Amino acid sequence: MDERSGRLDAVFSALADPTRREMLSRLTDGSMTVGELAEPFEMSRPAISQHLKVLERAGLIERTATAQWRTCTLRAEGLDDASAWVDEHRRGWNERFDLLDERLRELKQRRPKKEKDNE
Template sequence: MAATDSLSLVFAALADPTRRAILSKLSRGPATVGEVAEPFAVSAPAISQHLKVLERAGLVSRTARAQWRTLSLEAEPFDEASAWVEKHRREWNLRLDALDAHLQTMKDRSDTPDSKEAGS
């Protein structure tokens, strides 16, 4: 089943190391398709497919100037993904803190003299 919501498209695009490397290259500034493809030992159609995935996720945009096609990084999808991760990080940390407190309470109870005597 193909993902269609924007957050799923972003995370799916980020799942591939080649696409992450392309995004890293574009984080230094706009580049042509040829400049983006240069460091990769893959075919032009493979790079084209990676770029389509990145464009569909909204992470990359293309502009045409004369015969040049320039690719640029788009920040908005990263902001959405970052916000999702941060929201869930806070929830997970609260749950882990609660678990830690519960475990500490259990440990404290097992360390009390009453609990040691009851177990003897």
């Protein structure tokens, strides 16, 4: 497995969990302390910490410590590889859908008149 593939796995794995996606959404408004970020979630501090570790390992957040405050900041560049992967594959998917649409139109035009009248 190459480095890019490993980063993609980490990002998509992190994004697979709805709690982590919500945490990232909340961080789009700016940095938050761990306590502020954890506030709406009904789970233990260790569970919150585990979610934050996954996000940090994926390169999606940065955690800093200043005195007793632990702050989380969104690292949007962590999504760059995932966004590039999706864009790269979207072209192929769109081409396949276009070919499918074309084929379905051809098949519909070839159907006998009796079948068309029953629709």
